[in-house]
Amino acid sequence: MMFRRCVAALLFAWAAVMMGASVALAQDVSQGRRVYLEKADCQYCHGWAGDGAGAGQSPGGAANLRKSQLDRATLITVIACGVPGTAMPRFDEDAYTDTRCYGLTETDIGSRIPPLPPSTTLPKRDIEAVADYLIAKVIGRGPVTREECFETLGGRVLSCGDYPPAR
Numbered sequence: 001m002m003f004r005r006c007v008a009a010l011l012f013a014w015a016a017v018m019m020g021a022s023v024a025l026a027q028d029v030s031q032g033r034r035v036y037l038e039k040a041d042c043q044y045c046h047g048w049a050g051d052g053a054g055a056g057q058s059p060g061g062a063a064n065l066r067k068s069q070l071d072r073a074t075l076i077t078v079i080a081c082g083v084p085g086t087a088m089p090r091f092d093e094d095a096y097t098d099t100r101c102y103g104l105t106e107t108d109i110g111s112r113i114p115p116l117p118p119s120t121t122l123p124k125r126d127i128e129a130v131a132d133y134l135i136a137k138v139i140g141r142g143p144v145t146r147e148e149c150f151e152t153l154g155g156r157v158l159s160c161g162d163y164p165p166a167r
Contacts (some may be wrong), residue, residue: 039119145166
Protein backbone atom coordinates (compact mmCIF):
# COMPACT_ATOMS: atom_id res chain seq x y z
CA MET A 1 0.00 0.00 0.00
CA MET A 2 2.78 2.42 0.96
CA PHE A 3 4.67 1.50 -2.24
CA ARG A 4 1.64 2.37 -4.40
CA ARG A 5 1.28 5.75 -2.68
CA CYS A 6 4.95 6.51 -3.27
CA VAL A 7 4.70 5.53 -6.93
CA ALA A 8 1.53 7.59 -7.32
CA ALA A 9 3.19 10.59 -5.66
CA LEU A 10 6.24 10.26 -7.92
CA LEU A 11 4.07 10.01 -11.03
CA PHE A 12 2.08 13.05 -9.96
CA ALA A 13 5.28 15.04 -9.34
CA TRP A 14 6.70 13.95 -12.71
CA ALA A 15 3.49 14.99 -14.49
CA ALA A 16 3.54 18.38 -12.77
CA VAL A 17 7.16 18.94 -13.84
CA MET A 18 6.37 17.90 -17.42
CA MET A 19 3.33 20.20 -17.58
CA GLY A 20 5.45 23.08 -16.32
CA ALA A 21 8.12 22.30 -18.92
CA SER A 22 5.56 22.20 -21.74
CA VAL A 23 4.05 25.52 -20.62
CA ALA A 24 7.54 27.05 -20.53
CA LEU A 25 8.29 25.65 -24.00
CA ALA A 26 5.00 27.01 -25.36
CA GLN A 27 5.85 30.44 -23.92
CA ASP A 28 9.36 30.29 -25.43
CA VAL A 29 7.93 29.33 -28.83
CA SER A 30 5.37 32.13 -28.61
CA GLN A 31 8.06 34.63 -27.63
CA GLY A 32 10.31 33.33 -30.42
CA ARG A 33 7.51 33.80 -32.96
CA ARG A 34 6.95 37.39 -31.80
CA VAL A 35 10.66 38.17 -32.06
CA TYR A 36 10.91 36.47 -35.49
CA LEU A 37 7.86 38.24 -36.93
CA GLU A 38 8.02 41.61 -35.21
CA LYS A 39 11.06 42.63 -33.16
CA ALA A 40 13.83 41.23 -35.38
CA ASP A 41 11.62 41.28 -38.49
CA CYS A 42 13.18 38.05 -39.81
CA GLN A 43 10.12 37.67 -42.04
CA TYR A 44 11.33 40.59 -44.14
CA CYS A 45 13.97 38.33 -45.73
CA HIS A 46 12.92 34.79 -44.76
CA GLY A 47 9.13 35.20 -45.11
CA TRP A 48 6.54 34.77 -42.37
CA ALA A 49 6.69 30.99 -42.89
CA GLY A 50 10.49 30.81 -43.03
CA ASP A 51 10.38 29.64 -46.65
CA GLY A 52 12.76 32.30 -48.00
CA ALA A 53 9.91 34.20 -49.68
CA GLY A 54 10.59 37.54 -48.01
CA ALA A 55 9.30 40.96 -48.91
CA GLY A 56 9.87 42.16 -52.45
CA GLN A 57 12.23 44.87 -51.21
CA SER A 58 14.43 42.43 -49.26
CA PRO A 59 17.93 41.68 -50.56
CA GLY A 60 16.72 38.28 -51.83
CA GLY A 61 18.46 34.96 -51.54
CA ALA A 62 17.45 34.34 -47.92
CA ALA A 63 17.70 30.76 -46.72
CA ASN A 64 14.60 28.59 -46.81
CA LEU A 65 14.56 27.75 -43.11
CA ARG A 66 11.95 25.04 -43.66
CA LYS A 67 14.67 23.03 -45.41
CA SER A 68 17.39 23.84 -42.88
CA GLN A 69 19.20 21.04 -41.08
CA LEU A 70 20.89 23.28 -38.53
CA ASP A 71 20.77 22.22 -34.88
CA ARG A 72 19.88 24.60 -32.05
CA ALA A 73 23.47 25.58 -31.22
CA THR A 74 24.29 26.34 -34.85
CA LEU A 75 21.05 28.32 -35.31
CA ILE A 76 21.94 30.42 -32.27
CA THR A 77 25.41 31.08 -33.69
CA VAL A 78 24.06 32.06 -37.12
CA ILE A 79 21.42 34.38 -35.62
CA ALA A 80 23.90 35.95 -33.21
CA CYS A 81 26.85 36.21 -35.61
CA GLY A 82 25.24 36.42 -39.04
CA VAL A 83 26.94 34.84 -42.03
CA PRO A 84 30.17 36.53 -43.16
CA GLY A 85 30.10 37.85 -46.71
CA THR A 86 26.29 37.64 -47.01
CA ALA A 87 23.27 39.82 -46.20
CA MET A 88 22.47 37.69 -43.10
CA PRO A 89 22.92 40.22 -40.27
CA ARG A 90 24.47 39.70 -36.86
CA PHE A 91 21.92 40.16 -34.08
CA ASP A 92 24.47 40.06 -31.25
CA GLU A 93 25.52 43.66 -30.65
CA ASP A 94 28.96 42.50 -29.50
CA ALA A 95 29.59 40.00 -32.30
CA TYR A 96 33.18 40.14 -33.58
CA THR A 97 34.38 42.32 -30.66
CA ASP A 98 36.04 39.10 -29.49
CA THR A 99 36.30 35.57 -30.94
CA ARG A 100 32.82 34.30 -29.94
CA CYS A 101 31.73 34.27 -33.62
CA TYR A 102 33.44 31.58 -35.65
CA GLY A 103 36.69 32.34 -33.79
CA LEU A 104 37.00 35.65 -35.67
CA THR A 105 37.23 39.30 -34.69
CA GLU A 106 36.25 42.36 -36.73
CA THR A 107 39.92 42.80 -37.62
CA ASP A 108 40.15 39.19 -38.85
CA ILE A 109 37.03 39.36 -40.97
CA GLY A 110 37.42 42.84 -42.44
CA SER A 111 34.90 43.83 -45.11
CA ARG A 112 33.14 40.45 -44.90
CA ILE A 113 31.67 41.34 -41.49
CA PRO A 114 27.94 40.67 -41.45
CA PRO A 115 25.84 43.84 -41.29
CA LEU A 116 23.90 44.93 -38.24
CA PRO A 117 20.18 44.22 -38.63
CA PRO A 118 17.90 46.94 -40.01
CA SER A 119 15.60 46.37 -37.03
CA THR A 120 17.46 45.93 -33.73
CA THR A 121 20.08 43.76 -32.11
CA LEU A 122 18.78 41.10 -29.72
CA PRO A 123 19.63 39.91 -26.22
CA LYS A 124 20.75 36.29 -25.90
CA ARG A 125 17.36 35.14 -24.57
CA ASP A 126 15.59 36.47 -27.70
CA ILE A 127 18.15 34.83 -29.99
CA GLU A 128 17.56 31.53 -28.18
CA ALA A 129 13.77 32.00 -28.36
CA VAL A 130 13.95 32.50 -32.13
CA ALA A 131 16.02 29.32 -32.47
CA ASP A 132 13.49 27.40 -30.35
CA TYR A 133 10.61 28.77 -32.44
CA LEU A 134 12.32 27.74 -35.68
CA ILE A 135 12.96 24.23 -34.39
CA ALA A 136 9.40 23.82 -33.08
CA LYS A 137 7.42 25.43 -35.91
CA VAL A 138 9.51 25.93 -39.05
CA ILE A 139 12.45 23.59 -39.66
CA GLY A 140 11.48 20.38 -41.41
CA ARG A 141 7.83 21.38 -41.81
CA GLY A 142 7.65 20.98 -45.60
CA PRO A 143 5.34 23.14 -47.72
CA VAL A 144 3.32 25.87 -46.00
CA THR A 145 -0.26 24.86 -45.15
CA ARG A 146 -3.46 26.82 -44.68
CA GLU A 147 -3.64 25.79 -41.02
CA GLU A 148 -0.09 27.00 -40.39
CA CYS A 149 -0.93 30.33 -42.01
CA PHE A 150 -3.96 30.78 -39.75
CA GLU A 151 -1.93 29.72 -36.68
CA THR A 152 0.83 32.22 -37.45
CA LEU A 153 -1.06 35.16 -38.95
CA GLY A 154 -4.55 34.76 -37.54
CA GLY A 155 -7.91 33.52 -38.77
CA ARG A 156 -8.88 36.70 -40.63
CA VAL A 157 -6.07 36.61 -43.18
CA LEU A 158 -7.77 35.96 -46.51
CA SER A 159 -4.57 34.96 -48.30
CA CYS A 160 -4.27 31.90 -46.02
CA GLY A 161 -6.92 30.34 -48.27
CA ASP A 162 -4.29 30.29 -51.04
CA TYR A 163 -2.34 27.57 -49.22
CA PRO A 164 -3.33 23.89 -49.37
CA PRO A 165 -4.86 22.28 -46.30
CA ALA A 166 -2.63 20.07 -44.16
CA ARG A 167 -2.62 16.42 -45.10
